[in-house]
Amino acid sequence: MALLLAVAxxxxxxxxxxxxMWSAWCARCHAQDGSGKIAEPTVTVEPMDFTxxxxxxxxxxxxxxxxxxxxxxxxxxSPEMPAFEDSLTPEQISGFVRHMRGFCTDRxxxxxxxxFPRPILTEKAFPENEFLVLPAISHDRNDVEIKALYERRxxxxxxxxxGVPVANDGVDELEAAVxxxxxxxxxxxxxxxxxxxxxxxxxxxxxxASAGTMLRxxxxxxxxxxxLPTDRARADRAFVYNAYLGRDTSAAPTTxxxxxxINGENGELAFTPQVRKGLTxxxxxxxxxxxxxxxxxxxxxxxxxxxxxxxxxxxxxxARK
Amino acid sequence: xxxxxxxxxxxxxxxxxxxxxQSGSITGTITTAVTGQAPVRVTIDQKxxxxxxxxxxxxxxxxxxxxxxxxxxxGLKRAGGRESMVMNEKCRFAPRVQVARPNGSVRTSSxxxxxxxxxxxxxxxRTIFNVGLPVPGITITKAVxxxxxxxxxxxxxxxxxxxxxxxxxxxxxxxADGRFTIDNVPPGTYQLRIWHExxxxxxxxxxxVAGQHTDVKFELR
Numbered sequence: 058m059a060l061l062l063a064v065a066x067x068x069x070x071x072x073x074x075x076x077x078m079w080s081a082w083c084a085r086c087h088a089q090d091g092s093g094k095i096a097e098p099t100v101t102v103e104p105m106d107f108t109x110x111x112x113x114x115x116x117x118x119x120x121x122x123x124x125x126x127x128x129x130x131x132x133x134x135s136p137e138m139p140a141f142e143d144s145l146t147p148e149q150i151s152g153f154v155r156h157m158r159g160f161c162t163d164r165x166x167x168x169x170x171x172x173f174p175r176p177i178l179t180e181k182a183f184p185e186n187e188f189l190v191l192p193a194i195s196h197d198r199n200d201v202e203i204k205a206l207y208e209r210r211x212x213x214x215x216x217x218x219x220g221v222p223v224a225n226d227g228v229d230e231l232e233a234a235v236x237x238x239x240x241x242x243x244x245x246x247x248x249x250x251x252x253x254x255x256x257x258x259x260x261x262x263x264x265x266a267s268a269g270t271m272l273r274x275x276x277x278x279x280x281x282x283x284x285l286p287t288d289r290a291r292a293d294r295a296f297v298y299n300a301y302l303g304r305d306t307s308a309a310p311t312t313x314x315x316x317x318x319i320n321g322e323n324g325e326l327a328f329t330p331q332v333r334k335g336l337t338x339x340x341x342x343x344x345x346x347x348x349x350x351x352x353x354x355x356x357x358x359x360x361x362x363x364x365x366x367x368x369x370x371x372x373x374x375x376a377r378k
Numbered sequence: 379x380x381x382x383x384x385x386x387x388x389x390x391x392x393x394x395x396x397x398x399x400q401s402g403s404i405t406g407t408i409t410t411a412v413t414g415q416a417p418v419r420v421t422i423d424q425k426x427x428x429x430x431x432x433x434x435x436x437x438x439x440x441x442x443x444x445x446x447x448x449x450x451x452x453g454l455k456r457a458g459g460r461e462s463m464v465m466n467e468k469c470r471f472a473p474r475v476q477v478a479r480p481n482g483s484v485r486t487s488s489x490x491x492x493x494x495x496x497x498x499x500x501x502x503x504r505t506i507f508n509v510g511l512p513v514p515g516i517t518i519t520k521a522v523x524x525x526x527x528x529x530x531x532x533x534x535x536x537x538x539x540x541x542x543x544x545x546x547x548x549x550x551x552x553x554a555d556g557r558f559t560i561d562n563v564p565p566g567t568y569q570l571r572i573w574h575e576x577x578x579x580x581x582x583x584x585x586x587v588a589g590q591h592t593d594v595k596f597e598l599r
Contacts, residue, residue, distance in 0.1 A: 071491060071513055082493040082512045085534050097421065099536045128508050136505035137533050139495040143518040144510055 075152040083153065086137075091160030102135040107160040110213070114158070114166035121154040122147075123308055132310055133338020165213045167238045171246035173269045173276045174314045177331050177347045177363050179299035180280045182248040182267040184208075184216030184238060186371035190223070197359040206232075210371075214238040231255045236267070245270035252282075260287045265297075276303045276316070297322050303331075310340030318347070326352040329363065341369040402586040404451065404560040404570070406594035408552045409442040410577060418537045420469070423492045427469035431537065434474050435576040443556025444574070444598060446475040446541075451548040451560060452569040452581075461485055462522070464530060464540055466494040466511060471530055471540030475575065477549045478542045480525045487517040495533040498542070500526050508533070527573065541575055563592075572596050 072081040080089060086100050087093050091107035107113050123131045125145070129138035141150065172183045177191075189206040203223040210216050220232035234252035241247070245268070252263040265282035278301040286292035303316020314333040319326065331347025346364040415433035437445040462478040464471055466488035478484060486496040488511040497508035498520070506528060507520045522528070522544050530540030543549065550558040565588045572580045577598040586592050 078512070082510075085493060099422070100533050128510075130505065136497065136499075136508050139497065139508040139510035139533060141510040141512070144512055144516045 075149070075156050078149070079153065079156055091157060100135075100137040102137050104138075107157050108162075110161035110163045110166050113161040114169055115172060116169040117172055118151070118154050118170055119308055120169075120310065121157065122150050125150045125153055130338070133340070163213075167214055167241040167246055168243050170243050170271075171241055171269060173271075173278055174303065174305070174316075174333055174343075175345070175365070175367065176278055176299070176301035176303070176316060176318055177345050177365060178318055178320050178329060178349070179278050179301045180236075180250065180265060180267045180282075181278060182236075182238060182246040182269045184210045184214065184236060184248075186210050186369060188368045188370050189365050191365045192363070194362045195359050196362070204232075214241075229257055234263075258288070259291050261285065261292060262287075274304050276301065276314075295322050303333075309335070310338060311335040320349060325354050325358065327358070328352060331364075343367045343369075400588050401562050401564050402588055402590045402592060404449075404563055404568075404584065404586060404592050404594065406449065406558055406570075406596060407556045408444045408447045408449070408558070408572065408596045408598060409556055410436070410438055410444045410598045411442060412436055412438070412577060412599065414438055420537075422535060423469065423490075426490050426492050427535065431468075431470060433537075434470065435539070437474075437554070439554065439556070443554075444577075445552055445554045445556065447552040447556075447558075447572055447574045447577075447596075447598065448475060448477060448541075448543045449550050449552065449558050449560065449596075450543075450545055450571045450573070451563065452571055454548040454563060454568060455546055456548045457546075461519075462542060463487070464496060464542075466490055466496065466532065466538070469494075469532075469535050469538060471496075471532075471538055473551075474539065475541045475543070475551050477551060478522050478528075478544045480523065480544055480546050482522050482544075483519050484522050484542060485517050485519045487511065487515070489514050493534050494538075495531075497531045497533060498522075499529050499531065501529065539575070543573060570594065570596075572598065574598055 072078045087104045088095055093104035093106050105112050120132055124138065126140065126142035128140035129135040167183060173181060175181045185208050187208045191204045191206060193202045201224055204220050205223050206218055206220040208216055208218040215237045218234045222230055232252060232254050234250055236248050236250035238246055238248045247268045250265045252265065254261040262285045263282050265280055267280045269278040280299045282297040284295040284297060298321045299318055301316055301318045303314055305312045305314050312335060316331055318329040320329055327349050329347045329349045331345055333343060333345040336342040336344060344366050349361040349363055351358045414436045417430040418433050419430050420427045461482060462476055462484040464484060464486040467490065469490060486509065488494045491514055494511045495508055496511065498506040506523060509518045525545050528542040528544055532538035548560050550560050552558045563586045565586050567583060567585045570582045570584055580596055580598055582594060582596065584592055584594055
């Protein structure tokens with residue numbers, strides 16, 4: 058009826074499906090094919106290229122939905138992207154995110170919905186392009202460790218990382234690891250990895266598995282790892298297990314995320330309550346702080362302050378081909 | 379009871395009349411020798427916008443009378459105020475220039491069946507809000523912050539411009555005949571400030587006398 062009325066009045070019929078709406082509205086700046094390449098652009102900032110799977114796969118739906126609802130500033134991007142929360146329904150906004158993700162036609166990239174916030178001690182399953190500094194301070198033992206970690210994605214599902222001690226009381230360790238997302242769907246991910254810790258007198262091989270999923274609004278992540286030293290006279294074999302439960306306090310990239318980890322090594326158990334905060338509008342800088350408190354064998358182990366400072370140096374929002 | 383109410387109303391009217399008699403008004407005409415610009419050629423949404431639109435940066439009639447200039451009485455505070463309305467209509471903002479009050483709100487809507495956005499920016503380029511209006515008939519209300527000159531812009535039709543002059547001082551916008559009126563001005567000496575989006579600002583000192591119109595003339599360059 059509305060269509061008939063529009064035609065009768067000589068007006069342009071309004072788009073009714075998401076692809077029609079994309080063509081009529083979004084394609085103005087983002088191009089019909091999602092590439093952001095327009096012959097005569099009406100905005101000054103070139104929109105990101107949605108055909109680049111690194112962009113369309115790496116962040117969760119909620120971030121994209123927020124970008125549409127709140128506009129660019131809602132996710133730390135250009136104010137030339139307007140807010141549509143007062144003019145589109147939540148269903149339409151979700152529809153646009155599904156449509157936008159469809160511009161990546163190359164299958165096999167793990168879903169950004171499984172790109173959960175990094176716990177402090179539990180290895181996350183999603184591959185990342187990040188640089189981290191991880192301090193650990195034991196007050197009662199006057200012991201300070203600071204480790205720098207460089208992570209780089211390789212291909213669609215893999216990642217390598219290199220870790221070096223920045224301050225570690227003369228310990229000369231080098232860590233190198235690879236990780237591969239073995240199985241993933243829209244809510245869950247399982248990765249396998251292999252880490253090697255090298256020092257002048259010893260090598261420790263550490264195969265591990267990491268997994269993560271969402272339970273309602275809660276992030277659930279876990280990791281198991283076996284530490285196999287080449288010289289058992291210098292180091293013991295160990296079975297390490299970490300689990301994390303946490304949630305965001307808002308949908309903004311600058312959200313506080315609260316969580317707690319259970320950390321085990323053989324028979325030793327500890328827990329690590331922690332908070333994480335996105336420090337920039339896009340969330341590319343973030344910091345986390347927690348405290349590891351022994352549950353058993355307290356006389357042998359003290360309380361340790363732990364945390365990280367994180368820089369997502371190839372932030373997908375900003376990445377360009 | 380009815381008599382008391384009638385007396386009350388009469389009393390209020392009488393005191394308002396006294397207040398008016400004790401104040402004056404400022405009227406005036408703004409002119410310029412600068413002529414308007416050539417029309418804007420439209421390459422987007424021609425079915426809705428047409429093939430060309432008048433450049434409304436300088437709207438001046440055959441006698442040089444200038445519209446869309448804002449006259450402000452420096453130091454004369456005006457409390458509260460109405461909610462401003464910015465309509466996207468035929469690919470232009472209507473009205474193009476209006477006065478808004480600090481910490482008030484502005485409503486924006488569209489009558490056009492094409493995607494418009496209303497982006498409000500301070501003069502330094504910082505965005506106050508930017509809302510998408512993909513279909514006609516949606517009205518969105520946004521807060522207007524501090525006193526400032528706010529530029530309105532549409533991200534899909536780059537020629538579209540609008541202005542909100544946000545001020546807590548008495549102010550008026552000149553009409554198509556270049557005329558403006560500011561009522562209820564207590565007697566005294568004031569500085570009038572004139573702002574126009576494309577012409578050089580000007581000011582003039584005037585004296586308002588109780589019960590009289592003070593008529594001024596401005597020529598902007």
